[in-house]
Amino acid sequence: MKKNKFGLDMDASLAAYARAKEMQAVEAVGMDCHIGSQLTSLDPFLEALDKVMAFYAKLKDMGLPITYLDLGGGLGIQYDEEAPPHPTEFGQALVSRTKDAGLTLVLEPGRVIVGNAGILVTRVVYTKDTPSKHFVIVDAAMNDLVRPSLYGSYHRLAEVQEKGREVRTVDVVGPICESSDFLARDRELPGVESGELLAAFSAGAYGFTMSSQYNSRPRAAEVLVDKAEAKLIRRRETYEDLVALETDAL
Ligand SMILES: Cc1ncc(COP(=O)(O)O)c(C=O)c1O
Structure with a gap:
């Protein structure tokens, strides 16, 4: 969102691509956009995609060799009663809108991969x-x-x-x-x-x-559970761990 610290807005991006085009050592080959996290509907993604594709047309007109489109992460998971779209649905919607553009799609899913795999x-x-x-x-x-x-x-x-x-x-x-x-x-x-x-x-x-x-609380252990097997993959921290990086400079 405009009030947030991230990214460049469309106008600033266009200016940045124009500047990159003038630079001998820089080749602008992609567009990247991450609109947020825990989105439980496809609409914001598709709205953003439409804007990025319109922007892409401008970049092509400028003669930039754009071949990558990174749409970031953000697909939501179910915490309570949300009903987020399945990644397949997300993928199909993206492909249907980008397949003729000659772009390599890149995604950065985070929470949707591991969020519901941990308790x-x-x-x-x-x-x-x-x-x-x-x-x-x-x-x-x-x-x-x-x-x-x-x-x-x-x-x-x-x-x-x-x-x-x-x-x-x-x-x-x-x-x-x-x-x-x-x-x-x-x-x-x-x-x-x-x-x-x-x-x-x-x-x-x-x-x-x-x-x-x-609060001087050592962090919890992490255990990987694979069917009936459980493996400790990160041991519980100790009180010694809390001070392990401190030096005796004082
Ligand atoms: C640039 C970028 N990509 C990907 C992600 C992963 O987001 P999520 O876990 O919502 O998929 C984030 C998280 O904020 C991010 O800032």
């Missing part, structure tokens, strides 16, 4: 009832999965072992000293008890990569 498993530390809320305090926190506190994002939560208990409305929060440390607010969840495990779904993208050691 964050967390243990209930204790539960706390106040006059206005029921809290489920878990041992994962905003440092492990920041999307709820950063963007208000929804991540489905479920018991690892379903026990058919009555559902209540709870806030699932972490142990960090921030009111914004939560995984879910006002969420219907079966009455879980301390020691039990919960799974936060759709944590495969922008989950671990956005995690931090805030």
